[in-house]
Amino acid sequence: MSTAVETVHQGAAQADSLLGFAALGKTALALVLVVGLIVLCSWLLRRIGAGRSWAGQPLRVVGSTLLGQRERVVIVEVQGTWLVLGVGAGQINKLHELPAPADSPAAAANGATAAASPRFAERFASALRQRLAPHHDDTPPPQAKP
16 A cells, blocks of 8 residues: 555656746747747837937937948938948047038928828839839830840
8 A cells, every 4th residue: 555655756746847847948938939029029129219300309310321330421411411320449539510401301391392202102002103103105015125
């Protein structure tokens, strides 16, 4: 009889051990999912938030170019003035200062004519209309080269 009781106790110990490993595996998987979600959100915020400008924001990044691993040239617009900045490891240097062009996106947002720089969607729609419009003369429409 003692062997039957010992067998029952060993079976219960193995079941508890398996349940412990299952709980540990679920916890580890949940941790990996949460860390992955944090990394994904961080990447999305960097990707989406880089070109956004909100109304009333006095500073806007017009463009930037990498020069090396840690060096870049950045053009920043501040109240109608473009600043060309050299950004390096731990320092920022003003390289040049010039007035912002009248057809800059900030000027268009401030009430200047937006017709000078149409958006991509508008240009694409116009090109599609021209391409798909029936031709009234006898010349066939241009064919795409393979």
